[in-house]
Amino acid sequence: MNEDEKYEGEVDFEGEKEGIGKKVRKLPPAPVAAAVVVLVLAGVLGGYFLYQRYFGRTAPEEVSAPATQTKVPKLDPQKEKTHLSRVADTQGAYFARAFDLFWGDVETQRGKFDWSLTDEQIRWLNEEEIYPLVIVKPFALWDQESCHPEERYEAEFDPRKGYRIKVGKPCDLIAFGQFLEKAVERYDGDGIEDMPGLTIPIKYWEIMNEPTMQGGVTGGMGEELKFFVGTSKDYLEILKTSYQAIKKADPEAKVLHAGMAGMDRNFRDFWRPVFAQGGGQYFDIANIHTISTDQRREDLFVIRFKRFLQEFGLQGKPIWITEVQFGRLAEKPEDLESFEILVTKASVFALAQGTDKLIYISNWTDFWPSFANPLRQGYEGQEASEGKEEMKKEKKFKVSPEVLASSTHQVYLNLVDKVNQFDRIEKIKEEYIENQGDHDGATSNIGQYKFVSGDKSVYVLWGQAELPAEISGQVRVTDIYGQTGTMDASLINLSAAPIFVEPSR
Numbered sequence: 001m002n003e004d005e006k007y008e009g010e011v012d013f014e015g016e017k018e019g020i021g022k023k024v025r026k027l028p029p030a031p032v033a034a035a036v037v038v039l040v041l042a043g044v045l046g047g048y049f050l051y052q053r054y055f056g057r058t059a060p061e062e063v064s065a066p067a068t069q070t071k072v073p074k075l076d077p078q079k080e081k082t083h084l085s086r087v088a089d090t091q092g093a094y095f096a097r098a099f100d101l102f103w104g105d106v107e108t109q110r111g112k113f114d115w116s117l118t119d120e121q122i123r124w125l126n127e128e129e130i131y132p133l134v135i136v137k138p139f140a141l142w143d144q145e146s147c148h149p150e151e152r153y154e155a156e157f158d159p160r161k162g163y164r165i166k167v168g169k170p171c172d173l174i175a176f177g178q179f180l181e182k183a184v185e186r187y188d189g190d191g192i193e194d195m196p197g198l199t200i201p202i203k204y205w206e207i208m209n210e211p212t213m214q215g216g217v218t219g220g221m222g223e224e225l226k227f228f229v230g231t232s233k234d235y236l237e238i239l240k241t242s243y244q245a246i247k248k249a250d251p252e253a254k255v256l257h258a259g260m261a262g263m264d265r266n267f268r269d270f271w272r273p274v275f276a277q278g279g280g281q282y283f284d285i286a287n288i289h290t291i292s293t294d295q296r297r298e299d300l301f302v303i304r305f306k307r308f309l310q311e312f313g314l315q316g317k318p319i320w321i322t323e324v325q326f327g328r329l330a331e332k333p334e335d336l337e338s339f340e341i342l343v344t345k346a347s348v349f350a351l352a353q354g355t356d357k358l359i360y361i362s363n364w365t366d367f368w369p370s371f372a373n374p375l376r377q378g379y380e381g382q383e384a385s386e387g388k389e390e391m392k393k394e395k396k397f398k399v400s401p402e403v404l405a406s407s408t409h410q411v412y413l414n415l416v417d418k419v420n421q422f423d424r425i426e427k428i429k430e431e432y433i434e435n436q437g438d439h440d441g442a443t444s445n446i447g448q449y450k451f452v453s454g455d456k457s458v459y460v461l462w463g464q465a466e467l468p469a470e471i472s473g474q475v476r477v478t479d480i481y482g483q484t485g486t487m488d489a490s491l492i493n494l495s496a497a498p499i500f501v502e503p504s505r
Helices: 030-055 114-128 174-187 233-248 265-276 302-310 336-352 384-392 407-419
Strands: 093-100 107-109 131-137 206-207 214-218 225-226 254-257 287-292 319-326 354-358 425-433 442-453 458-462 475-477 483-488 499-503
Touching: 093 114, 093 354, 093 384, 233 254, 233 265, 265 302, 287 302, 302 319, 319 336, 336 354, 336 384, 336 407, 336 442, 384 458, 407 458, 458 483
Parallel strands: 093 131, 131 206, 206 254, 287 319, 319 354
Antiparallel strands: 214 225, 425 442, 442 458, 458 499, 475 483, 475 499
């Protein structure tokens, strides 16, 4: 195909849907508040990146370090197979939904590329041995203005550009595809035009975030959820263009479609035409989100999502849940023990239903007000303004010792220790009910699963049921907080709280 055709995203599309977002009142600029909300939303891993994006550059730099021709190591296969995302600086967890790659942040004007900020972000990820999932945002204001002059395309929280960003389909899909091909080539680690000093390549790309969120909805920090203004057809064209560009630069790369924001009817209505009109050709990994998860959704939507994919012959696609949030974002639950049981049960239950990766929104480290968020409550006891300067020097947020010692974080660390790496899961017994509400999933009453990794195995058990017959003799029993004891299997009494059982060493 010729140069003008290679990223053409047009598709033959039946039943085009109107954009589902509502027009909302435009808020006046609020420089400090808006910037703080953006930074807080980024969490521990992304906060430094957003600080630099919004405050670190006063003028675009159009000269970046020249690309290199030195091939870098591939991702470690064992680390790539892990299943739980990194929270704080946890060892043994590698994946993170690392940052948003905005087209306009790199191609600051048509044909003028500034890789300096993105390079800095990637260097930090490399230093921390993080395997990044990068969210592609196909938005550049200079492009958007050429075909989306209307106010309805404007979204909030882009302070560096004067609080204006537009989120319609790219006006020039060919130019967007060419940019994305350059970005993938720079960070793929193949030794051709790579970023200088690259040590961990980017192999996973997510095409936008929740395109059904088109305004009129408020998020957990009071922000407007407006990530896209467009139709299902528009999104499919972006997905196709992105997939073609990524695979052209790096055939080994994996593409995720944007996270489906849940299984509500209006979300299904948006995604049904995308999948029905061949969208499955343009992603490798299916992607679902679960926010404000409670006991009525302990499967994290996986059971319903798998059924939805099957309608379009997509049942063979791996599934990642790239936003896993338990409870409310910024409110510590009153019944903390029930919350911590939920975190354990839901994580294990979702993995047992076939989920490959869980990317946590770690509200227990980043958002609960009783803990010191670096921007909301200062940087380890300093004033917020001083904390920003320290953050800039350190290149990351520090999580306080209080947070790292919290019971909820111990629950997460125990999950990483017990079920982050496995070759297969054997279902011994499970009983669950599927709840009927639009926001609901399944509730697990009995779960008995065997996680097998090489010659090692760990059983995860809960619910009123007999102990599996294959468990006998002296065993090690670990509760959800990582507290371990040795006992005879005949003395184990199962309950609603999961336990982890391993052969005694």
